[in-house]
Amino acid sequence: MNDYDKLPAFDDSGINLADPNDTLGRKTAYISMLQAKALQQYVGFGTGKALDIGCGYGRMSDALADLGYLVTGVEPSERVLKAASVRRPEHEWCVGQMPNLPFPDNSFDLVCLFNVARALHLMNVADVCESISRLVKPGGRLIVIDNLRRNDSRYLPENWFNETFSRDGLCLSHRVAIRASRWPVIYMIRYGLIPLRWFSAIANWELQRMVRKKQIPRHSYYNYLFIYEKK
Numbered sequence: 001m002n003d004y005d006k007l008p009a010f011d012d013s014g015i016n017l018a019d020p021n022d023t024l025g026r027k028t029a030y031i032s033m034l035q036a037k038a039l040q041q042y043v044g045f046g047t048g049k050a051l052d053i054g055c056g057y058g059r060m061s062d063a064l065a066d067l068g069y070l071v072t073g074v075e076p077s078e079r080v081l082k083a084a085s086v087r088r089p090e091h092e093w094c095v096g097q098m099p100n101l102p103f104p105d106n107s108f109d110l111v112c113l114f115n116v117a118r119a120l121h122l123m124n125v126a127d128v129c130e131s132i133s134r135l136v137k138p139g140g141r142l143i144v145i146d147n148l149r150r151n152d153s154r155y156l157p158e159n160w161f162n163e164t165f166s167r168d169g170l171c172l173s174h175r176v177a178i179r180a181s182r183w184p185v186i187y188m189i190r191y192g193l194i195p196l197r198w199f200s201a202i203a204n205w206e207l208q209r210m211v212r213k214k215q216i217p218r219h220s221y222y223n224y225l226f227i228y229e230k231k
Contacts, residue, residue, distance in 0.1 A: 011080055026191075030189050030203065031223075033199055039143070042176060042225055051074065051108040051110070051111045052072070053101070054116035055093075059114075074095070110141055118154075132165075142227075143228075146161070150218045170228040171228060171229060175227075210222070
C-alpha cells in the first residue's frame, strides 16, 4: 500500500488512474480490496487466461491471479505499463487499445473491464467497447465493473451495458451493486483516520449492505459488477 504515491496519477489522455486527493493511497487500497472480494464472491475461482483491459498500473492484476488465472494486462500507455511491469513482473503486459486489441477471437477465459467504460464515455468513444466480446472463449465470462448514476449524462445508462456486451453469444448472468460513492467512512479511510487492519471487515460489511441496494441512485453513484457468460 505504501507505493501508491510513486505510481502515475493520470494516463496519457489525462484520465485519473486514482483519486488525486488520495495522497496516502488508502482509498485506492480499500477499493482494490473491496473489488477483489467482490470478484472472489461473485466470480469465484477458475483456471485459464484472464485479460485485464485498460489495466493501468495493474491495480487488479493480483486479484485476478489469486482467483487462479494467468493474467495479461493491456493498456495504451507504455509509460503506465512500465509502472505495472515494475510493480508486478510476474504478469504479462501488452500495449494496445480498443477496438484493435492484438488478440485473436475466443482467446481468454475471463475478460475484464474495470472502471474503463465511463472514462471512455467522457471521451465520447465508449462504442469501442463493442469490440471486446469476441475475445471471450465459449464457456468464458466477461466481467465489467463500473459506476451507475440515474439521470446523469456523465454516466452511462444501465441499458448501455447490456446492449453493448450482450453480443457474440454473451448474456448477462449477474448484476450487483458493490460500493457506494459517498458515505462518511470512505472519507475517513482516505484521510487515514481508519486503521488498515479494519479495511477487510469494512469491505465485507459494505458488500453485504450493497446487495440490498436495488435502485440506481440519483444523487451519487454506485459501483456495479456485471457478469456476462458466453455459451
